[in-house]
Amino acid sequence: MSKHNHNAHEATQETPEVNEQETTGAESAEIMDNMEAEAGADETEALKDQLDKLQQELDKEKKEYLFLMAEFDNFRKRTLKEKAELIRNGAESAMKSLLPVVDDFERGIDAIKATSDADAVKEGMILIYNKFVKYLEQNGVKAMDTNGQPYDADLHEAVALVPGDEANKGLIIDTIQKGYLINDKVLRHAKVAVGQ
Secondary structure (H helix, E strand, C coil), X not given: CCHHHHHHHHHHHHHHHHHHHHHHHHHHHHHHHHHHHHHHHHHHHHHHHHHHHHHHHHHHHHHHHHHHHHHHHHHHHHHHHHHHHHHHHHHHHHHHHHHHHHHHHHHXXXXXXXXXXXXXXXXXXXXXXXXXXXXXXXXXXXXXXXXXXXXXXXXXXXXXXXXXXXXXXXXXXEEEECCEEECCEEEECEEEEEEC
């Protein structure tokens, strides 16, 4: 073989090897692309599954939230209804307990018509008054002790200023209308005259 033919033959033999490597590289790239596509498809499928799972959890949480809102609304309505009933029944109970005092007043009025004894009438009035005061105390209502006490704007309403000596300055000289507390809260302010 001539040198030229030998080189040509070698070139021919090398070419198929290069082509074979290029083909293998192309196949490798295709395989890599396929693997990436499969990995992408797997990842997409995993993300879809995760999204479905999250959507189910969201739907569940939403249902629970709506249920709790409905429960709270029912609780609020029930509480308002019970509060209204307590107020109504509390007033009913208070009025029912006052009826014996009214009965005593009616008996006292009948007794006044039948007698001219002022002492008996006075004694009857005192008994009814004491019964009524006892009822008020049982329900947490008590009269304020005002005369001789220092003036307190939270408890008293000054309706008059009375000139006096230095010892009476700022003290309550006279109570025009009694004040009352209910469970240590002012029910009615006392109307008082204060020394100045």
